[in-house]
Amino acid sequence: MKKILITGGAGFIGSHVVRLFVNKYANYQIVNLDKLTYAGNLANLKDVESKSNYTFIKGDIVDAAFINQLFAEHKFDAVIHLAAESHVDRSISNPLEFVMTNVIGTVNLLNAARNEWKDNYAAHRFYHVSTDEVYGTLGETGMFTETTAYDPHSPYSASKASSDHFVRAYHDTYGMDAVISNCSNNYGSHHFPEKLIPLSIHNIKNNKPIPIYGKGENVRDWLWVEDHARAIDVIFHNAKTGSTYNIGGHNEWTNIDLIHVLCKIMDKKLNRPEGESAKLITFVKDRAGHDLRYAIDSTKLQKELGWVPSLQFEEGLEKTVDWYLTNEEWLNNVTSGDYKKYYEQQYVKR
Numbered sequence: 001m002k003k004i005l006i007t008g009g010a011g012f013i014g015s016h017v018v019r020l021f022v023n024k025y026a027n028y029q030i031v032n033l034d035k036l037t038y039a040g041n042l043a044n045l046k047d048v049e050s051k052s053n054y055t056f057i058k059g060d061i062v063d064a065a066f067i068n069q070l071f072a073e074h075k076f077d078a079v080i081h082l083a084a085e086s087h088v089d090r091s092i093s094n095p096l097e098f099v100m101t102n103v104i105g106t107v108n109l110l111n112a113a114r115n116e117w118k119d120n121y122a123a124h125r126f127y128h129v130s131t132d133e134v135y136g137t138l139g140e141t142g143m144f145t146e147t148t149a150y151d152p153h154s155p156y157s158a159s160k161a162s163s164d165h166f167v168r169a170y171h172d173t174y175g176m177d178a179v180i181s182n183c184s185n186n187y188g189s190h191h192f193p194e195k196l197i198p199l200s201i202h203n204i205k206n207n208k209p210i211p212i213y214g215k216g217e218n219v220r221d222w223l224w225v226e227d228h229a230r231a232i233d234v235i236f237h238n239a240k241t242g243s244t245y246n247i248g249g250h251n252e253w254t255n256i257d258l259i260h261v262l263c264k265i266m267d268k269k270l271n272r273p274e275g276e277s278a279k280l281i282t283f284v285k286d287r288a289g290h291d292l293r294y295a296i297d298s299t300k301l302q303k304e305l306g307w308v309p310s311l312q313f314e315e316g317l318e319k320t321v322d323w324y325l326t327n328e329e330w331l332n333n334v335t336s337g338d339y340k341k342y343y344e345q346q347y348v349k350r
């Protein structure tokens with residue numbers, strides 16, 4: 001029996017990781033620690049909440065005393081750390097929140113783990129889930145590899161880069177068994193509608209403008225969220241201590257091309273004449289410091305650990321649209337209340 005702490009398990013990717021681990025590893029005790037910010041939602045885990053190998057704890061990783069107490073009480077064998085402030089636009093309006101959760105919160109977890117594990121690091125593992133945004137931006141060619149130098153541009157990516165450095169420092173300085181993965185843009189079910197794909201699905205459904213920053217020429221590499229969760233599983237169980245893996249879909253799209261594909265799918269699903277949803281595309285003021293292009297080279301993960309993405313993008317996008325159209329209640333719940341205030345500030349008043 002292994003006891004694993006998963007932080008941020010009520011969020012988008014975290015909920016997929018929790019689901020995978022709870023269902024696949026009956027012999028593991030999974031403890032999900034989440035503050036339940038606007039992005040955390042226990043409805044994401046309805047299907048696993050009554051399983052005997054799953055426990056939820058509400059708490060804040062910024063609270064060091066609470067984190068120390070939690071580690072002392074539970075004697076975790078490992079941590080898979082996903083809790084973070086994750087939205088670039090929010091980091092531009094409120095950078096300090098990102099420093100607190102992404103940097104201080106990560107260091108609090110590392111300190112608590114060090115304190116509990118220092119006599120036997122080899123029997124424990126700290127897995128830090130990070131992003132390709134730490135590498136900065138690419139021009140029209142090239143890809144990020146595990147040895148690309150860090151060059152973050154947004155407060156979000158700067159905070160994630162900082163947390164990555166701390167995790168490596170705890171491995172290099174104290175000998176903690178630490179592993180990091182850096183993944184590209186995820187998409188799929190339970191994605192909060194502040195991010196491009198779910199926001200566009202929500203707006204198309206409600207006949208509202210689809211806001212495209214700048215000219216829509218920025219490129220992202222999209223990966224099905226369940227493929228990310230599978231990669232985390234493979235890396236968690238097989239990576240060498242101190243190693244880093246890039247995770248990506250080899251699936252680059254300009255934002256505008258992606259939105260045209262999405263509009264086509266939405267026309268079909270909503271029985272609209274072809275071209276109807278695309279009329280909602282609206283070019284708006286660009287994001288400050290907007291990275292032009294991300295592309296991940298995941299050869300190391302594929303060759304060393306045998307992971308490959310499972311879904312073609314159009315198929316994954318269609319599945320995603322189906323999920324949002326059949327889970328209206330989920331979408332209505334997360335877009336009521338505070339979401340309206342955020343939307344006003346981000347899109348109406350700017």
Ligand code: NAD
Pocket residue numbers: 007008009010011012013014033034035036037038039040041059060061062081082083084085086087101105129130131132160182183184185186187192
């Ligand atoms: P998310 O915003 O959907 O979820 C984050 C979760 O963390 C939420 O449940 C939230 O309640 C929780 N949380 C936030 N602050 C907390 C705190 N102080 N204490 C405890 N819990 C807290 O994020 P996501 O998109 O699921 O991303 C998860 C992780 O994966 C993040 O570390 C992110 O940097 C990384 N990542 C995301 C993507 C992506 O495309 N979304 C890609 C690569 C890496």
Ligand code: DAU
Pocket residue numbers: 086087088089130131132133183184185186194195196197199211212213214216218219220255287294
């Ligand atoms: O690359 C991994 C990262 O992907 C993760 O680390 C982040 O947590 C995650 O939020 C995501 O960051 P992005 O900034 O790439 O995702 P977002 O969905 O916000 O934006 C995707 C692209 O779409 C980006 O070029 C900005 C653009 N965009 C976004 C929004 C919200 C728009 O054109 N209009 C929008 O309204």
